[in-house]
Amino acid sequence: MPPIIQVEHLVKKFKDITAVNDVSFEVEEGEIFGFLGPNGAGKTTTINILCTLLKPTSGRAILNGFNVTTQQNQVRQSIGLVFQDPSLDDYISALENLQFHAFIYHVPPKLRQNRIEESLKMVELWERRNSIVKTYSGGMKRRLELARGLLHQPKVLFLDEPTLGLDPQTRNRLWEYILRLRQERKMTIFMTTHYMDEAENADRIAIIDHGHIVALDTPVTLKQQTGGDIIELKTANDELALAELKQRYQIEARHDGGGLSFEIANGDQFIPTLVTALSIKILSISLRRPTLDDVFLKLTGRQLRDQEAGAREILKDQMRPMRR
Amino acid sequence: MAELRGIYIIWYRELLRLYRNKTRIFGAIAFPLLFLLVFGGGLSRTIGSLQPGVNYAKFMFPGVIGQAVLMTAFMSGVSIVWDREFGFLKEVLVAPVSRSAVVLGKILGGASIAMFQGLLVLAFYPVVGLNLNAIQIFKLLPLMLLVACALGSLGILIASRMKSMESFQIVMQTTIFPMIFLSGAFFPVGNLPSWLNALVKINPVTYAIAPIRQLLLSRVEIASASSGSTITLSLYGHPMSIGEEAAIVFGFGIVMTGLSIWAFSLPE
Numbered sequence: 001m002p003p004i005i006q007v008e009h010l011v012k013k014f015k016d017i018t019a020v021n022d023v024s025f026e027v028e029e030g031e032i033f034g035f036l037g038p039n040g041a042g043k044t045t046t047i048n049i050l051c052t053l054l055k056p057t058s059g060r061a062i063l064n065g066f067n068v069t070t071q072q073n074q075v076r077q078s079i080g081l082v083f084q085d086p087s088l089d090d091y092i093s094a095l096e097n098l099q100f101h102a103f104i105y106h107v108p109p110k111l112r113q114n115r116i117e118e119s120l121k122m123v124e125l126w127e128r129r130n131s132i133v134k135t136y137s138g139g140m141k142r143r144l145e146l147a148r149g150l151l152h153q154p155k156v157l158f159l160d161e162p163t164l165g166l167d168p169q170t171r172n173r174l175w176e177y178i179l180r181l182r183q184e185r186k187m188t189i190f191m192t193t194h195y196m197d198e199a200e201n202a203d204r205i206a207i208i209d210h211g212h213i214v215a216l217d218t219p220v221t222l223k224q225q226t227g228g229d230i231i232e233l234k235t236a237n238d239e240l241a242l243a244e245l246k247q248r249y250q251i252e253a254r255h256d257g258g259g260l261s262f263e264i265a266n267g268d269q270f271i272p273t274l275v276t277a278l279s280i281k282i283l284s285i286s287l288r289r290p291t292l293d294d295v296f297l298k299l300t301g302r303q304l305r306d307q308e309a310g311a312r313e314i315l316k317d318q319m320r321p322m323r324r
Numbered sequence: 325m326a327e328l329r330g331i332y333i334i335w336y337r338e339l340l341r342l343y344r345n346k347t348r349i350f351g352a353i354a355f356p357l358l359f360l361l362v363f364g365g366g367l368s369r370t371i372g373s374l375q376p377g378v379n380y381a382k383f384m385f386p387g388v389i390g391q392a393v394l395m396t397a398f399m400s401g402v403s404i405v406w407d408r409e410f411g412f413l414k415e416v417l418v419a420p421v422s423r424s425a426v427v428l429g430k431i432l433g434g435a436s437i438a439m440f441q442g443l444l445v446l447a448f449y450p451v452v453g454l455n456l457n458a459i460q461i462f463k464l465l466p467l468m469l470l471v472a473c474a475l476g477s478l479g480i481l482i483a484s485r486m487k488s489m490e491s492f493q494i495v496m497q498t499t500i501f502p503m504i505f506l507s508g509a510f511f512p513v514g515n516l517p518s519w520l521n522a523l524v525k526i527n528p529v530t531y532a533i534a535p536i537r538q539l540l541l542s543r544v545e546i547a548s549a550s551s552g553s554t555i556t557l558s559l560y561g562h563p564m565s566i567g568e569e570a571a572i573v574f575g576f577g578i579v580m581t582g583l584s585i586w587a588f589s590l591p592e
Contacts, residue, residue, distance in 0.1 A: 089415075
């Protein structure tokens with residue numbers, strides 16, 4: 001079976017910025033494919049090209065056998081979308097929003113009522129179907145958008161930061177629905193996120209930074225790349241400890257927050273050795289399994305979700321009306 | 325067929341939104357009615373008859389209807405800006421429907437609402453002492469639809485490149501208000517200083533207001549049968565017929581519709 005999405009050497013330039021820089025990847029039918037990267041890495045731009053909202057500067061993308069630049073209507077019919085910003089008509093009811101969608105996506109009249117009922121029940125909004133959307137909470141709106149995206153039974157469901165701004169409980173609920181979908185309908189799901197725990201749900205993850213894909217693999221394989229467990233250490237004198245680790249164990253530790261951190265295989269067995277052997281007094285020591293954040297740090301030298309995210313978030317909010 | 329479905333559903337949503345927000349109806353007729361009461365009532369006595377049987381209130385009444393239709397149609401462009409600002413436009417843009425169907429649906433939706441507003445204002449005709457028959461009203465409907473579509477497409481053209489409500493508001497105030505004031509909606513254009521005459525004659529809205537007036541005052545006109553009418557619009561000394569004026573508005577509308585489809589199809 002050919003891949004459901006094929007992207008070849010995709011480039012998108014905006015005036016002086018290259019948002020997507022020679023990106024190539026394939027997504028198999030039925031898989032959950034994740035785009036992980038900080039804000040501004042090019043995730044949304046890629047999605048916008050795949051869903052025909054933007055034309056690539058160069059390169060090619062094929063979705064469900066259709067070219068995204070030359071066969072827009074066929075591509076649009078093949079995909080469902082949940083955007084990171086709300087895209088509902090707030091002034092009509094949930095039911096009317098779905099009726100609009102079912103009609104415009106050519107859902108046959110006989111099936112419309114059933115499909116609408118089914119999707120609204122799945123996201124537990126059937127009881128509230130006649131309420132004007134304006135009265136919905138943020139989480140309810142996102143669930144409604146998910147229900148809407150499924151109405152025409154798309155081959156690929158795009159989720160662009162689907163849980164941005166939602167509380168943890170709602171996030172979990174939304175993920176329950178998404179995972180159920182994949183199980184029941186074998187739907188291909190393409191998602192972007194900058195939450196690493198969310199990215200763990202994906203079968204394969206592309207880590208994207210400054211418009212490039214820097215790694216593409218399963219979450220497990222990606223995490224294995226980090227070289228094992230991560231030990232975080234606080235000592236009476238971090239400088240001396242750093243030197244001693246290097247000299248005695250050939251370990252390259254980093255300054256990390258208020259202490260040191262380094263990666264090592266079988267870290268649980270290494271801790272007792274370290275505690276007895278290190279000549280500098282240890283104040284605290286902890287071990288954790290590697291996360292995708294560590295993978296990102298290792299690949300790019302930066303943390304995924306700190307400093308710059310804050311500044312960009314503010315910028316993004318200001319840019320919001322312009323991006324639509 | 326798919327195009328027609330697209331146009332239909334976009335049109336339907338415009339009407340549904342009006343139905344859900346009925347206060348808009350009153351908002352849109354309050355302004356024309358205010359004009360009619362204040363200026364019509366206030367100036368009729370002072371100005372006296374413009375020609376036998378036509379006082380100022382009767383004269384401006386068709387202008388007020390025209391203004392209500394044009395403003396509403398033009399304002400329908402706001403719905404694109406609104407949809408963009410609140411995100412719904414994205415849902416439309418990724419749907420399997422062409423950009424031209426979206427534009428035509430929006431224009432027709434706005435025009436339908438504008439016609440409805442025009443009819444609401446028309447219902448006040450006894451207040452100014454006009455006599456209308458069914459044929460006149462029946463003829464007025466397609467005329468209102470035409471001018472509403474033409475000016476609505478201008479609104480859509482402007483809105484298709486606008487990113488915020490504020491900027492649309494500003495463009496509207498600097499476009500549609502001068503156009504309405506320079507159209508002869510509120511004063512006879514037969515005897516103007518030449519610079520003003522030139523502005524009035526190149527203004528497309530002039531050709532939208534004139535046929536409405538000619539139609540609604542046609543029976544008065546026959547009764548008075550005067551030459552040098554304040555009702556009929558003349559271009560280069562040639563008195564224009566309703567058909568000729570409608571043709572100009574139609575041509576303007578076609579060009580604007582084409583341009584708005586083009587502008588709306590440009591990448592965001």
